[in-house]
Amino acid sequence: MANTQENLWEGGKSPFKASYGKLMMWYFLLSDAFTFAGFLIAYGALRFSSDIWPTPDFVFSTAPFGIEHAPLIFVTFMTFVLIASSVTMVRAVQEGQQENKNGVVFWLFMTILGGLTFLGSQAWEWTNLIAHEGVTVTTNPFSRHTDAGVYLSGEELLAAGFVEVPVAMHGAEHHGEAVAEHGDEHAAAEAASAVYYLPKGAADIPENRYFVKANHHGEVLAGEAFEPGDNYLITYNHATHLYETSAYKTADGSIKKEAFGPKTFGALFFFITGFHGFHVFSGVLFLLIIAINAMSGLYVERRNGYEMVEKVGLYWHFVDLVWVFVFLVFYLL
Amino acid sequence: MAHLTYEEGKKLAMKGLGILAVVTLAEVFIALIGNGHLIEGFRLARWVMYPAMILLSMYKAYFIIYNFMHLGFEVKSLRLSVLLPTTLLIWAIIAFLQEGYTWGERRHDLNKEKIEMSRQAPPQSEGAVHE
Numbered sequence: 001m002a003n004t005q006e007n008l009w010e011g012g013k014s015p016f017k018a019s020y021g022k023l024m025m026w027y028f029l030l031s032d033a034f035t036f037a038g039f040l041i042a043y044g045a046l047r048f049s050s051d052i053w054p055t056p057d058f059v060f061s062t063a064p065f066g067i068e069h070a071p072l073i074f075v076t077f078m079t080f081v082l083i084a085s086s087v088t089m090v091r092a093v094q095e096g097q098q099e100n101k102n103g104v105v106f107w108l109f110m111t112i113l114g115g116l117t118f119l120g121s122q123a124w125e126w127t128n129l130i131a132h133e134g135v136t137v138t139t140n141p142f143s144r145h146t147d148a149g150v151y152l153s154g155e156e157l158l159a160a161g162f163v164e165v166p167v168a169m170h171g172a173e174h175h176g177e178a179v180a181e182h183g184d185e186h187a188a189a190e191a192a193s194a195v196y197y198l199p200k201g202a203a204d205i206p207e208n209r210y211f212v213k214a215n216h217h218g219e220v221l222a223g224e225a226f227e228p229g230d231n232y233l234i235t236y237n238h239a240t241h242l243y244e245t246s247a248y249k250t251a252d253g254s255i256k257k258e259a260f261g262p263k264t265f266g267a268l269f270f271f272i273t274g275f276h277g278f279h280v281f282s283g284v285l286f287l288l289i290i291a292i293n294a295m296s297g298l299y300v301e302r303r304n305g306y307e308m309v310e311k312v313g314l315y316w317h318f319v320d321l322v323w324v325f326v327f328l329v330f331y332l333l
Numbered sequence: 334m335a336h337l338t339y340e341e342g343k344k345l346a347m348k349g350l351g352i353l354a355v356v357t358l359a360e361v362f363i364a365l366i367g368n369g370h371l372i373e374g375f376r377l378a379r380w381v382m383y384p385a386m387i388l389l390s391m392y393k394a395y396f397i398i399y400n401f402m403h404l405g406f407e408v409k410s411l412r413l414s415v416l417l418p419t420t421l422l423i424w425a426i427i428a429f430l431q432e433g434y435t436w437g438e439r440r441h442d443l444n445k446e447k448i449e450m451s452r453q454a455p456p457q458s459e460g461a462v463h464e
Binding site for chain 2: 026029030038041042047048057072083084089097310313314324325332
């Protein structure tokens, strides 16, 4: 591809006017882009094949400091943090071009701060989903209703011929621990949900257990109605360690219980955000190493100056770029 | 930012922060209003929301790659050697969404077969069937 102004292909110089290191960083990022694209496309294919998929703005509606019913707010904050860290990275590269050592180090540390904030936020998100809401790689308590119905109370279940069974606690100390940890509201939850109901003659296995609907604060939600397409979360009771698949009645009078959502949801979410988070983590490590190198005056000595800062910058912008698409695919679509 | 002065470069970085923040807010706004969170009972069709959000994200990607990663200022052949292979992903996306659709159809067929077979088998008492 000869340029009319200058022939870059005559030899003796790089036809791309870029150093080997920078070029190889671009091609590594291209390959990594294909890896992430593969994962996101797998998510697309699996989601497209499922009839039911939990709505992202229902699943991701909590934030630290007890904030609830704030759909997508926390993950938008995380996106801003990463965008800001990309801008601080641009400033670091610019200071490098001006050969301003202190400027480079300052903006690199601001970028590291952004990266660590993002990692901390992602850790909170994971902890909330795993420890509080009970999502695992194989269990997904988030789903959507396919029927219209009304949640049933204990009395209604007994009237329908169900048998009440108290939940076997795992031991007094554990029970005491749970109460101390979670406080009075959760003790109330235990009291309310310390029973489940079995159809007459059915074996006591999880598939046959019908619960009375209660949320994580212990508020009993029997009597609440829902439409097809409404999102629900199977409450995970921390005291009893049970997923409370709650009983409801449909319009034609049959009694059913909440089913778990698509299994692949948890596996896909944790694997893809985990892979991205691993890139953020390694990016923070690289930034730290380059910042220390810059501080020591290494790039003042080098012939290519602060080009290493540029190369790490490319990696960091790539991490931000992947997040743009993970954010789009997992949280918006 | 080899072709820009230091001052112009700093301005572009700050402008970038503003543009990316605004586009992100627009995407989230579309997601929230389309799912009924902002106006009671108001929803947008998915074929309206999805292309809008995808296009906004593509714009963010273009801005980051061309300006922050400097690819817009590089030699054309370098730019093409990075961007052209990514067009293969269009093929991958179409193929795998089609694949996913087929899996769903196949699952429906298998469920129908299962119901047929269970009708022929003696009924079992295990609570209401929920599928």
